[in-house]
Amino acid sequence: MDKKTKKKIEVLRQKQDKVQKLLNDAKAQTDDPAEVETLQQQVDAIKAEIETLKAK
Numbered sequence: 001m002d003k004k005t006k007k008k009i010e011v012l013r014q015k016q017d018k019v020q021k022l023l024n025d026a027k028a029q030t031d032d033p034a035e036v037e038t039l040q041q042q043v044d045a046i047k048a049e050i051e052t053l054k055a056k
Contacts, residue, residue: 001056009053016046 001009023039030036 001054005053005056009050012046012050012053016043016050019043019046 019039019042023036023043026032026036026039
């Protein structure tokens with residue numbers, strides 16, 4: 001992997017950590033069930049993008 005790809009993966013992991021924390025908080029406080037689903041989709045999309053970059 002080149003530096004650009006490594007940096008992108010690093011940024012995606014940071015974003016994943018932030019969204020995962022939001023997801024955990026949303027699960028603890030279920031005011032809006034749709035928010036949990038949306039955040040879970042974001043986490044899944046980030047994971048998929050990281051895997052795609054690693055596969056290159």
